[in-house]
Amino acid sequence: MRKETMMGRSYSVTARTLHWVTAIAVFAMIPVGVTMSYRGNVLNLWDGLTNALYSGHKLMGFLILWLTAGRLIYRLLHGAPPDEPTLKWWEKAASHLVHWLLYGLLLVVPVLGWIGVSLYPALGIFDLFNLPALTSPDEAAAQRVLGIHGKLALLLGALALMHIGAALFHHLIRRDGVLRRMLPGLR
Numbered sequence: 001m002r003k004e005t006m007m008g009r010s011y012s013v014t015a016r017t018l019h020w021v022t023a024i025a026v027f028a029m030i031p032v033g034v035t036m037s038y039r040g041n042v043l044n045l046w047d048g049l050t051n052a053l054y055s056g057h058k059l060m061g062f063l064i065l066w067l068t069a070g071r072l073i074y075r076l077l078h079g080a081p082p083d084e085p086t087l088k089w090w091e092k093a094a095s096h097l098v099h100w101l102l103y104g105l106l107l108v109v110p111v112l113g114w115i116g117v118s119l120y121p122a123l124g125i126f127d128l129f130n131l132p133a134l135t136s137p138d139e140a141a142a143q144r145v146l147g148i149h150g151k152l153a154l155l156l157g158a159l160a161l162m163h164i165g166a167a168l169f170h171h172l173i174r175r176d177g178v179l180r181r182m183l184p185g186l187r
Contacts, residue, residue, distance in 0.1 A: 010184040065110035116146035
């Protein structure tokens, strides 16, 4: 296959960079979120480490929200390469569904986290600055919103693992060009 045809089926450098930065951030956020929740809510341990975990989680969530908004705008303006031609119609439909669910969760999960810390209120980041409050304090509502935030974050992680599994299946078993769209240097 000629190089220009292969490159026409790959995501742009910008899209690939945004994708991998988001992936790394999400896979860092989930264990931090689970650890901070366990230390704070189960162990009732509110020390410097727990506070740093919460601050880092809030800051990264805030950054992921804006990174995702930028990714979505870039995707809507620049589109995506054509689907891998070897995919069946249902594989294309499933791929598109999972991609849009991931985008939706990458927006909804941080917004719910931000609403939750606004309701609590726990907007401080490393005692340096506060996130802007989105609502008035209501601790009972904060617990509900943060519970939903946590469950959707785990769903986001599960969908991301499915996405990775599908990409590896296509690369290692089907040996088609699905993974090369995001990693064009692969053989």
